[in-house]
Amino acid sequence: MPAIKLSLKGRALRYLSAREHSRAELARKLARYATEEDDVEQLxxxxxxxxxxxxxxxxxxxxHRRSARYGNNRIFSELQSHGLGGEALDHLRDGLAQDEAARATEVLRKKYTGPPVDAADRAKRMRFLMQRGFTTAAIRAAMRGFSSDS
Structure with missing residues (x-):
């Protein structure tokens, strides 16, 4: 049985039923299937x-998907790559900034079991958190919290 050819709107709804998409991301995905009579922006x-x-x-x-594993820098970089900006990002930034140190500590606890044994191990853990996109203030707080609790 041949596959049914989906309309552009059908494809868009299929993508959106799987997960949320940004406007730019959905436009890029739909552009592959658009014909000259299709108007992606109107859709x-x-x-x-x-x-x-x-x-x-x-x-x-x-x-929500990224905050358990990544820091604010990485999350906002990804949001900007999807074409988002403005006051919506400012609102999210305020909410995420409050618990970034706690999230960094939790990421560190999942990866490492004990406190750092020497300066090289401490630097390695700090680089790990930097690669995850945490700010330096959150990294310092996480390292202090991790060392004093363990």
Whole structure:
């Protein structure tokens, strides 16, 4: 039986039913299947009007998925790569900044069991947190919290 050819709107709804997408990401995915009579921007406008596509829902979803493993720098870099910016990011930044040190400590606890044994081990752990996108203030707080609790 031959595969059914989906319309552009059908493809968009299939992508959105799997997970939230940013407008730029969905436009890029749909552009591969658009013909010259298809208007991707008009379709995206319709999906936003129907509340199927929402930048705020996408940003909250991405933050929720990434916040347990990554720091604010990495999360906001990814949001900006999806074309998000403005006051929505400022609102998210304020919420994430409050618990970044606690998240960094938890990431450190999952990776390492005891306190650092020497300066080289301490530097290795700090580089690990830097690669995860945590700010230097959160890294310092996590290292202090990890050393004093263990």
């Amino acid at each position: 995206l406008d319709q999906l936003e009007a129907l509340k199927f596509l929402s930048e705020s829902r996408f940003s909250e979803s991405l933050v």
